[in-house]
Amino acid sequence: MPRMSRTPRPFESPPPSHVDPATQSTSDARSQPTSGSTATARSQPTSGSAPQSRAVSSARTFAPRIATALVAALALGAAVVAATVAPAAMLAQNATHIRDIQGDCHTSPMVGTAVADVPGIVTVVRRDHIYVQDPAPDRRVSTSEGIRVMLPDATSDGIDPGDEVAMSGTVREVVDADAECCPVTQLDDVDVRVLSSGNELPAPIVVGEGGRVPPSEVIDDDGNTVCNPTVDGLDFWESLEHMRVQVNEPLVVGASKGGDVVVVGDRGRQATGLSARGALTIAADDFNPERLHIDPLNQNLPRLWVGDRLDGSVVGVVTPVDTHWELMATSRLTPVSEHQAAMRVPAAGAGTLSVASFNVKNLNVTQVPQRFLDLAAIIVDNLAAPDLVALQEIQDDNGPGDDGSKRVSARLTLDTLVGAIEEVGGPTYTWHQIDPKYGNDGGAIVSNIRTAFLVRGDGPLRLVERGQPDATTATRVLAPEPGEGSDPRLSLSPGRIEPTNSAFRTSRKPLAAELRWGNRTLFAINVHYNARLSNDPLLCCTQPPVLHSEERRVEQGRAVQRFVAELMAVDEQALVVVLGDFNTFDFAPGTVATAGDTLINLADELDVRERYSYIYLGNAQMIDHMLVSPALREFATTFGVVHVNAEQPAVVQASDHDPLLARFALSAGPVEPPPAPSATPRPAPPTRRPPSTAVPTPRFTLHTRILLPYTSADHDLGRRAPLRTPTAEATATPTLRPTPRPSAEPTAAPPPSARGLRIAYLECGGRDELVLLRHAGGPAIDLAGWQLVSVLGNQRLDFSAGVMRVDDELEIHSGPDAPPDATGVIRWRRSYVWTDEDVAELRDPSGERVDRLACGEEVVEP
DSSP: GGGGSSSOOOOOOOOOOOOOGGGGGOOOOGGGOOOOOOOOOOOOTOSOOOOOEEEEEOOOOOOOHHHHHHHHHHHHOOHHHHHHHHHHHHTTTOOHHHHHHOOOOSOOTTTTTTTEEHHHHHHHEEEEEEEEEEEOSSSSSTSEEEEEEEEEOOTTTOOOOEEEEEEEEEEEEEEOTTTTTOOEEEEEEEEEEESSSSSOOOOOOSSSSBBBBBOOOOOOOSSSSSTTTTTTTHHHHTTTTTOEEEEEEOOOEEEETTTTEEEEEETTTSSSSTTTTTTTTOOTOOOOTTTTEEEEEEEEEOOTTTTOOEEEEEEEEHHHHHEEEEEESSOOOOOOOOOOOOOOOOOOOOEEEEEEEEEEEEEETSHHHHHHHHHIIIIIIIIIIOEEEEEEOOOOOSSSOOEEEEEOOOHHHHHHHHHHHHTTOOOOEEEEEEEEETTTTSSSSSOOOOOEEEEETTSEEEEESOOOOSSSOOOOOEEOOOOSOOOEESBBBBBBTTTTTTTTTOOOOOEEEEETTTTTEEEEEEEEOOOTTTTTOSSSSSOOOOOOHHHHHHHHHHHHHHHHHHHHHHHHTTTTEEEESSSSOSSSSSHHHHHHTEEGGGGGSSOOOGGSSEEEEEEEEEEEEEOHHHHHTEEEEEEEOOOOTTTTGGOOSSOOOEEEEEEEEEESSSSOOOOOOOOOOOOOOOSOOOEEEOOOBBBEEEEEEEOOOEEEEEOOOOOOOOOOOOOOOOOOOSSSSTTTOOOOOOOOOOOOOHSSSSEEEOOOOOEEEEEEEESSSOOEEEEEEEEEEETTEEEEEOOOOEEOOOOEEEEEESSTTTOOOOOTTTEEEEEEOOOOEEEEEETTTOOOSSEEEEEEBOOOOO
16 A cells, blocks of 8 residues: 555665675774775676666656767767776866765765765665765775765655766755764765666665674763774764675674664674673773664664574674664564573572562553553563562553543552452552652652552551651651650651652652561662653763763752661661662662661672663663661662563563572571572563563672772663653553463464454554554454553544454554545544654454454564
8 A cells, every 4th residue: 555655665676795704904004094995986787787776766867067078079989999998987086076075984074065976976866865885995994985865856766776876966064853963974965876876875884893893882981072083982973974895793782672773793793792692781981882773774673682692794884873874774583592591590499588670661540451461470480479569661551642631640550459469360569659740750650659568468568557648748767755765766667758849840759668577677778869861871972971860860869878877877777679670770879878878779789781670772770779778788689670571672661671589598596508590491472571481690709899990981771751641531441351461482473364354554653643553364354342552542442333354454554644534534533653762562262362453563464
């Protein structure tokens, strides 16, 4: 159908020319041509026929220099062979070259200059622009030989990869919309002449072993004032802007998200900070500039996990996209599944207190039941049902948006989660939280996000409920009553810490609770500090990036530290744990301010390569933390990050965070060590989550605690686009019963074609969103009672009666430009429905999921 033209057309070209790494010398990077080859521009088409010239531009005109020269030569009686001298060779003699336009590194010295007859070979064709590279490079590594060319008539019709072209236009430096990054060098207002077709593409540069090895630690060390592509990662990728490169043995370090994956070459042998599971971790002085995104263009890839790889080599054109560098893959990609199974810890021994922290990513009761069951299965099966679970990102019961009720209660959401835990075979939990003041705690628009505690009901842990807590009254530390021992008390339990402090304006307030474990008192403080959205991105031209949001986290951390200090002033042996989503790293000021001189970050006990609970743009990072008082640290037996989410593709994650789990031997007697790890077979690609395999969390390694110094190298996680706020009223509260409990060994559902109705296409992110349903075979289907669900947009369409037969198609549109209802067309609503990383689910009248498709995917018919 016509809308399918939005998908970039396939890259069709002669097989690319590969560079044999063994023939490339690495002794002197500057001695290598930037294309990895010294080949000159080819003067003849591959067919051997005389070269042909055609104009491709909005005006379909071109400079007459070549035509005039040919006419003059013929008028003088020159031989015919002289008239067929290769146009590229004639142009190249005195032409401006792409490297002249690009200049050294980031900014063109020719901005605003009109250039004529710039030679090159087309390497990639997109809908409204092309990429062109000079096949005869110089030997300077700091100047790129590639350029992006914007076509004035917004169509690339008549241009193909392998075309030899001469371009005339104006040099621009542009910053792509929403990128807020480095400018991109391109040609605008262009007339393009195609001189010949079917030419061999410029040989790709090998990025990695045997070629140009990207810097693995330094992004920039000079404030972006000196062009040094052999030292600075930012300059390295800029020196390859719009050029063809080759990455050998790519290892996936950032799972599938929106169709892209993030990789490092050579299976990570040249990368720093690689974990045992294949994640690329950050450090205070290392934010991994060696990462490269891969866009498969028109190829349909399976969902890839961290630890998977692409077989062989990937060839394509490097270009900046938003806040990162991306390889538009023009070679065929062959995925290989090698990721490890999700972690699962054994049950805790008797007398062992088990404490977890888990960000459940904007959970609210309007979401589909499967989401609650997936989170419940993690708590029960992967975390072995801890005694205490600190939750973050619990939304109010109607989720994002305002239905006019100004609702703040999360009772239904928490009841549904507790019910889901029981549904998957777990114990009964009680939940404890405080409703925030409407619109005052941040998160998605008026979703009234908050933290909460789950306390296991069949164990020895109990939460002491004291006072009448509310959103604005602060809990205080009280001295023990006479005859009640030395334990401090809280005036409100649970209660909020400094809720009116300006540091927590439009941010979650820390939730403190007083708990009892036998005859011991435990104080738990659940935090969710403000987000990093206002920071400068990592791989952009503002160097070092400005960390706009860190100051507030420091103030929030100081408020929590003051409260902890008050507890320990009453009893220096107080058992205190501060846990949650700190939104900053173990070495960053916000975390250090929270720890102060009184708390120990259990992450410091882990190998630096294993410190990650979240992966963003391929950077594995520890932004969830568990800090404990020295007295509680003495009881600690195990601590670790239980990897069940962050390494997975976005569309199958139960959350985007991995939970933390610690255990404390608070009973008398010796501490039993955890059982030895069992073998972990590599699973087949799962349909939802991989089969759980028993892998105990790491045992503590005792050593002197060292707080790594924080430096200006601490960069932003990036600017994340907020979810669009649905305007529709919340759907009815879902029931958990129609959705079966996930089995330990998930089985693949029957293919959609066997069920007749399928989701053929889902397009998100535009003003006219589109879902295409197609009847692929079988009897006619009455749509009455069927449902289309936006998993992340939290909305549902209930179809009315209507019959679809074989080969019938139905379009469901939404967004401001959604067309009106017509035959085969439904306008769901004029507001947005789908988020940028959303998943559509089609459910039959019994509530069974029939099909599922992520944004941007298209089902390719066999």
